[in-house]
Amino acid sequence: MKCVKLWMSAAVLVVLAAVFCADTFAGQEGHYTGGIIRPRDVAVPEPGLYYTQYNPVYTSNQFRDRNGVKVTGMAMQRDIVKTIDIYGYHVDFIADVNASADVKIEVDSFGMMPTFIWVTKQKLFGAKYGMFIQPYFGYEKIKVEADLDASVDPMLEVRGYGIRLPGQEAKRSVSKSSSRFDIGDMYVQPIWLGWSGNHYDLAFDYGFFAPTGGYNKNNLVNIGKGFWSHIMQVGGLYYPNPNKSTALMGQWTYELNGCMHGQDIRPGDNIIFEYGLSQYLTTWLEIGFMGFDIWEVTQDHGMQATGKNAKDQDHAIGAMISVWPIQNKLNVSFRATKEVYTKDRFKGDWYTATVTYVF
Numbered sequence: 001m002k003c004v005k006l007w008m009s010a011a012v013l014v015v016l017a018a019v020f021c022a023d024t025f026a027g028q029e030g031h032y033t034g035g036i037i038r039p040r041d042v043a044v045p046e047p048g049l050y051y052t053q054y055n056p057v058y059t060s061n062q063f064r065d066r067n068g069v070k071v072t073g074m075a076m077q078r079d080i081v082k083t084i085d086i087y088g089y090h091v092d093f094i095a096d097v098n099a100s101a102d103v104k105i106e107v108d109s110f111g112m113m114p115t116f117i118w119v120t121k122q123k124l125f126g127a128k129y130g131m132f133i134q135p136y137f138g139y140e141k142i143k144v145e146a147d148l149d150a151s152v153d154p155m156l157e158v159r160g161y162g163i164r165l166p167g168q169e170a171k172r173s174v175s176k177s178s179s180r181f182d183i184g185d186m187y188v189q190p191i192w193l194g195w196s197g198n199h200y201d202l203a204f205d206y207g208f209f210a211p212t213g214g215y216n217k218n219n220l221v222n223i224g225k226g227f228w229s230h231i232m233q234v235g236g237l238y239y240p241n242p243n244k245s246t247a248l249m250g251q252w253t254y255e256l257n258g259c260m261h262g263q264d265i266r267p268g269d270n271i272i273f274e275y276g277l278s279q280y281l282t283t284w285l286e287i288g289f290m291g292f293d294i295w296e297v298t299q300d301h302g303m304q305a306t307g308k309n310a311k312d313q314d315h316a317i318g319a320m321i322s323v324w325p326i327q328n329k330l331n332v333s334f335r336a337t338k339e340v341y342t343k344d345r346f347k348g349d350w351y352t353a354t355v356t357y358v359f
Contacts (some may be wrong), residue, residue, distance in 0.1 A: 010287040028267040028300060029228040030255045031185060033207040034292025035316060035337040035350030036113075039249040039276035042235040043201035044194025049359040050117040060107045060339075060348025066310035068343045075100040097149035107346055109140040111184070119192075121218045127193040127204075136184030136213065138223045143177040146221040182223035184213040189231075202236040203251075217263060227267065228258035235274070247278040249290070264302040268311065271295050277318075290335065291317035296344075312344035 038057050063071045078097045119130035149168045189207030196202075208231060213224020235251025253272040259265065276290030294314040300306075318337030326331060337350040 001160040011110075016033070016142075021133070027259065028227075028265060029269055029345065030257050030270045030296075030351065031187075031225055032231055032253055032255045032270065032272060033315075034272060034274050034290075034294065035318065035335075036352050037290075038216055038275070038320060038322065038335065038354065039238065039278040039288050039290055039332055040234065040247055042203050042233075042249055042251045043237050044130050044192055044203055045117075045119055047119045047121045050119070050356065052115040052354065052356045054111075054113040054115065055353045055355075056109075057351040058107070058109045058348055060346040061105070061349075062135075062347050064342045064345060064347050066312075066344045068313075068341060069229045070347075071103065073100060090157075096153040099148065101149070102147040105147040106143045107140070107348065109138060111136060111138040113141045127195045130192040130194070132188050132192070134187040134189075136186060136223075137181075138184045138213075139179070139181040140221050140223060141177065141179035143175065143219050146173070148172045148174065154267075159202065173266045176220075178220040180214075180219070180221040180223060184223045185209045185225055187231075198242060199239045200236060201239075203233070205231075205233045207231045207233075211283060212263060215261065217260075225260075227260045228320075230256040230258075231271070232256075244316040245280040245336070249276040249278065250274070250317065259302070261338075265306045267300040267301050268296045268298040271297050278320075284327060286322040286333075288320045288322075289318065290320060290337070291315075306327065310344045313342060314339060314345050315341045316350070329358050 017350060018306065035058075036054050041052075065071050076097075076099050079094065080096050096317045113134055113136055115132055115134045117130060117132040119128060122129050138146075149169075149171050160348050167208075187207055187209050189205055192203065192205040194201060196204045202311070209225070209229040210227060211224055211226055215222045215224040215226035217226070230283075231253060233253045234249060235249070238248045240248075251274045253270075253274070255270040257267040257269055272292060272294045274290065274292045276288055278288040280286045293315070294312075296311040296313070299309065299311065316337045316339040318335055320333060320335035322331060322333035324330065331354075333356075334354050335350075335354075337351065337352075339347045
């Protein structure tokens, strides 16, 4: 009976390890995400200095697997064999372990992204030339709850003869939470080119995320990612009216991810499409909507990569309101974005408050 209890404890520990392992829920995501910028942010502004602070909040209570199905639990079956020697006889203790867990998970995060923008008076290829730097400070909390159900059917085997022993069942409810506030990975965009016309703004830019944030592969929560990402973007605005009160926005992003520090993992690359509409109702009031689509286009690579055959997706849409308390000097905006479909990712909601000051 003591062996049966040991096997039962082993079964519970195995399921707990699976439940609380971050790799159970997702492969490594990239840095860039939608749900943060405003429609007109893709255009290079007039020469000068600007300060913009994005404050994104993300909340989720569900994870979607590689098929887009909500993950509500997991199950495992395993045979555990232990052989001992008793007076010259080899005795095999064999246990058929079946265990399952109903899982609930909650994720809440908050970020501060102070952005320092400089648009020079110089022209490059006939375009306005700007650049910016964007450090990141973030808080994240993950809470996992699991209702475990395990059973063990043990048997002794000596010289081919089996003796069935009484089985045992156990139920247990467990939870674990982890939170962290830390410096995240910094984004630097040294190339930001913009071409303007009466009815359009076009932009091309290159930037990179540097792994300046805290990252430890053993942590359930990390603010940093632990790898470099290179970002290339092409986007623009179309203005149907000469006064540019209405703007249709579209932007394509390619994210090339590097290898994770200290691990044989290189996250897959992503393509992101962002779109939106901005409408000024007055000179100080703007409303609009935006959406984004993220597709992982290459598999995760490396001996330690999990879920190599799963390519994640994220599709979302939302609305925005923006006001100028001080005309052409101070702007405040708020947008809410709902993820409508995800694969191999959490599915939740974004809320972003943004403040811009023009020097």
